[in-house]
Amino acid sequence: MTDTLDRAAVERELRSMIAEAARLEPAVVAELPADTDLFGPEIALTSLAGVTLLGAVDARFGVDVAMLDLSLDSLQSIATLADFVAAHLQDR
Template sequence: MTDTLDRAAVERELRAMIAEAARLDAAAVAALPADTDLFGPEIALTSLAGVTLLGAVDARFGVDVATLDLSLDSLQSIATLTDFVTAHLPAY
């Protein structure tokens, strides 16, 4: 299942999840540069939205970001989250 996902596919799905968690327009999030800060002004992810996002990532990709990345550095930007999830996709 997830073994067929490439980085671009993971990023597309994560952008949709970010938009949903932050209650933003999906097209607007899709158009943002990959280095856009998740907690910066464009996305302005709140701590509650961050928890929602982490739950969605775990449910969809089987990657428990909060457990694997205790400092949560992977939540810096769209790109860092995409890289982290892609690197930790479970093999099926």
């Protein structure tokens, strides 16, 4: 199922996961620009919420971000995470 997801679908699902991890309303996260920082003031992920998000990404998409991106640059913004996950889905 995941190999048929396009990048836009990945981003939509990630926004939902981000909202859940950060305990924000999904509609709020859905409206944020894609370049919104995950750890910036709008989303304000904590380190614990970040770990929760990474676990959810791995469970849903089978992409272990922490293992594949040791510097965790992919956690910069909504867009960088969506790009990273989508690229690794295509590698499968």
